[in-house]
Amino acid sequence: MSLNEFRRPISVDSAPRGSRCEWCGQPAEQQLTAIGGIYHNEGGLFCRPCGEQFSLAVVTNSARTAANDTNLHPL
Numbered sequence: 001m002s003l004n005e006f007r008r009p010i011s012v013d014s015a016p017r018g019s020r021c022e023w024c025g026q027p028a029e030q031q032l033t034a035i036g037g038i039y040h041n042e043g044g045l046f047c048r049p050c051g052e053q054f055s056l057a058v059v060t061n062s063a064r065t066a067a068n069d070t071n072l073h074p075l
């Protein structure tokens, strides 16, 4: 198993200067947008630790969604 096979359903951009993390209020480092799954188009500005938490939540949920959706075949 390779991490390369693990598609993150998240788009990552740099956070605008001076923006703040939506969860903890610290300076944001990245802007995350979920692609697909129940979090589709949800996202926001996050600092690094919160961004990782958000990614994890999206990945976990999208894996669960994929398992329930016969049209999708997670590799």
Ligand SMILES: [Zn+2]
Residues within 6 Å of the ligand: 021, 022, 023, 024, 025, 026, 046, 047, 048, 049, 050, 051
């Ligand atoms: Zn944060």
